[in-house]
Amino acid sequence: xxxxxxxxxxxxxAGGVALQADAWGNTGHRLIGVAAxxxxxxxxxxxxxxxxxxxxxxxxxxxxxxxxxxxxxxDRERDTAxxxxxxxxxxxxxANGPSIDALPRLKSEYDAALxxxxxxxxxxxxxxxxxxxxxxxxxxxxxxxxxxxxxxxxERDPGKRxxxxxxxQRREALILRDMGYLGHYVGDGSQPHHTTIHYNGxxxxxxxxxxxxxxxxxxxxxxxxxTGRVARLDAVExxxxxxxxxxxxxxxxxxxxxxxxxxxxxxFYELEKAGGxxxxxxxxxxxxxxxxxAGASELRDLYVLAWRDSADDSIGWPAVKVAEVEAGTVDPxxxxxxxx
Numbered sequence: 001x002x003x004x005x006x007x008x009x010x011x012x013x014a015g016g017v018a019l020q021a022d023a024w025g026n027t028g029h030r031l032i033g034v035a036a037x038x039x040x041x042x043x044x045x046x047x048x049x050x051x052x053x054x055x056x057x058x059x060x061x062x063x064x065x066x067x068x069x070x071x072x073x074x075d076r077e078r079d080t081a082x083x084x085x086x087x088x089x090x091x092x093x094x095a096n097g098p099s100i101d102a103l104p105r106l107k108s109e110y111d112a113a114l115x116x117x118x119x120x121x122x123x124x125x126x127x128x129x130x131x132x133x134x135x136x137x138x139x140x141x142x143x144x145x146x147x148x149x150x151x152x153x154x155e156r157d158p159g160k161r162x163x164x165x166x167x168x169q170r171r172e173a174l175i176l177r178d179m180g181y182l183g184h185y186v187g188d189g190s191q192p193h194h195t196t197i198h199y200n201g202x203x204x205x206x207x208x209x210x211x212x213x214x215x216x217x218x219x220x221x222x223x224x225x226x227t228g229r230v231a232r233l234d235a236v237e238x239x240x241x242x243x244x245x246x247x248x249x250x251x252x253x254x255x256x257x258x259x260x261x262x263x264x265x266x267x268f269y270e271l272e273k274a275g276g277x278x279x280x281x282x283x284x285x286x287x288x289x290x291x292x293x294a295g296a297s298e299l300r301d302l303y304v305l306a307w308r309d310s311a312d313d314s315i316g317w318p319a320v321k322v323a324e325v326e327a328g329t330v331d332p333x334x335x336x337x338x339x340x
Contacts, residue, residue: 035296036057057176076122081127084126097114138179141171201217226284271284
């Protein structure tokens with residue numbers, strides 16, 4: 001299995017193949033996940049800084065698309081997590097919708113605000129909450145891993161040490177999965193069509209003075225077959241920005257990221273009108289590469305920030321402070337194994 005995954009990574013790095021579109025498409029999501037993990041700093045755990053981990057996260061970044069079609073309520077809650085439909089000023093759906101800069105604390109409160117504005121939740125999407133939830137889950141994963149890793153190193157009882165080792169390995173598998181899930185939603189957030197009311201051709205409900213395409217094939221054609229044909233791992237990595245890790249505030253960072261993508265909606269439609277996504281036109285390839293690189297850069301940063309946040313976390317029951325366990329001043333056995 002590992003060989004097949006690594007072989008797929010090599011194919012992507014070499015130029016990839018056109019694959020069936022879904023969200024960014026398989027190629028786009030793989031590339032974002034792989035590039036983000038390959039860009040991790042040395043402060044991250046060693047098990048993440050390997051070709052196998054990069055390939056694994058790349059594959060798992062596709063998972064929220066692969067699990068569609070489970071029925072209700074499964075699909076209702078998950079399908080609307082892939083997007084948020086914004087107008088130009090960052091309000092959701094229309095001028096009466098809540099601003100992405102002032103999102104309620106809870107998704108349930110967000111749903112209520114949409115309903116109060118006469119907006120259907122299914123139409124609006126809740127991508128910012130999916131990103132924030134995924135980030136917070138990864139912080140908890142990392143906090144648990146830190147405690148297990150520190151305890152395994154110091155534990156002298158063979159039975160307890162073996163359990164710590166096994167649970168650490170279980171947690172590493174969960175970390176890769178949750179990195180993949182977060183990677184999917186961050187990746188969705190870098191695709192302009194996932195942040196706008198013009199998600200599949202220019203909306204027919206608003207004026208279109210520039211004569212932008214209204215084709216319902218626009219979205220899928222760009223993120224799927226086109227990106228699968230032109231995207232390359234080396235180009236995405238070369239286009240990634242330097243890490244931005246200072247002054248982090250999750251509730252400010254996520255809207256700012258999505259608004260940066262929103263600003264690319266009109267440039268996309270201008271480029272499409274100018275024929276920039278035609279066969280052999282370098283402009284379209286550059287646009288796709290820049291968007292994939294934006295997703296990979298943000299994802300890399302969120303992985304590092306989650307790792308840093310986990311150092312100040314508490315975990316388990318009764319809760320223990322990660323910093324105290326890593327310092328060797330607290331025994332986490334009951335917190336981790338449980339006392340019933």
